[in-house]
Amino acid sequence: MYITPSSKIYVDEATVLREKIIPYLEKGYKNFTFNFSSVTYIDSSGLAVLISIYKRADKTGGEVKIHGINGKVKQLFELTRLNKIFIID
Amino acid sequence: MTFCNVKFKSISEYYNNKKTVVDDFLAQVLDRNTFFLEVAISEAVNNGLYHSFGEVELTLRLSKSKKLFIRVKDNGTGFDVKHHLHKLKNNTPVQDSELLKVSGRGIFLMDKFCDQVVYNKAGNEVLLVKRLVC
Numbered sequence: 001m002y003i004t005p006s007s008k009i010y011v012d013e014a015t016v017l018r019e020k021i022i023p024y025l026e027k028g029y030k031n032f033t034f035n036f037s038s039v040t041y042i043d044s045s046g047l048a049v050l051i052s053i054y055k056r057a058d059k060t061g062g063e064v065k066i067h068g069i070n071g072k073v074k075q076l077f078e079l080t081r082l083n084k085i086f087i088i089d
Numbered sequence: 090m091t092f093c094n095v096k097f098k099s100i101s102e103y104y105n106n107k108k109t110v111v112d113d114f115l116a117q118v119l120d121r122n123t124f125f126l127e128v129a130i131s132e133a134v135n136n137g138l139y140h141s142f143g144e145v146e147l148t149l150r151l152s153k154s155k156k157l158f159i160r161v162k163d164n165g166t167g168f169d170v171k172h173h174l175h176k177l178k179n180n181t182p183v184q185d186s187e188l189l190k191v192s193g194r195g196i197f198l199m200d201k202f203c204d205q206v207v208y209n210k211a212g213n214e215v216l217l218v219k220r221l222v223c
Contacts, residue, residue, distance in 0.1 A: 010100075010104050010131065011100050011104070011131075011135055012100055012101065012104060040124075041124070041127070041128075043128045043131045043132060043135070043195075043198070044132060044135075044192075044194035044195045044198060045135060047194060048191045048192060048194070051189060051190075051191050052191050054189075055189060072122065072124040072125070076128070079183075079198075079201060080182065080183060080194060080197075080198075081183045081188060082188065084185075084188065085188055085189070
């Protein structure tokens with residue numbers, strides 16, 4: 001499944017993202033690719049949602065990719081070492 | 090402008106109405122990208138809203154010595170600061186064993202992006218300090 005999140009993922013946007021993805025996880029979708037090429041903001045609330053999606057996908061042998069991550073957002077992933085969890089390209 | 094104060098009662102009120110005031114203030118006092126400071130402030134605000142009984146106050150003040158003081162105060166009962174910080178010291182969110190934890194990054198990020206993070210005893214007020222001169 002290919003998802004393009006909002007350019008700024010604050011708390012509310014993170015909640016909306018989770019609510020959009022959960023039904024697909026429940027249907028059995030397990031591979032997710034997030035297009036981060038236009039994302040210019042994310043904080044721990046957004047990171048938490050991505051991690052929770054990863055954990056559920058990983059349980060069924062799926063994977064979470066993050067495509068197009070750049071700039072300060074990329075630095076944030078590196079600082080939190082979440083670049084070790086997600087497949088980043 | 091060296092002072093900015095906003096009060097809000099919900100996530101939507103802060104992010105839809107009040108945040109632009111804070112962003113304008115930061116743009117004025119910082120001559121560089123505000124991303125990391127914006128993250129630190131959002132972490133403090135989100136924690137404050139999570140623990141509050143309905144009101145959070147955010148104050149930013151630029152001192153003459155070019156230190157930015159950011160205070161987030163909520164009207165909740167706080168949290169066990171000592172225990173939480175001790176736990177964080179021993180198990181940082183960037184350790185391999187902690188990477189998949191969903192929570193716990195907020196305080197870590199505030200600490201990373203600010204020069205000082207100080208809580209009051211009750212845990213319902215945090216002061217972030219950021220030196221703006223190199």
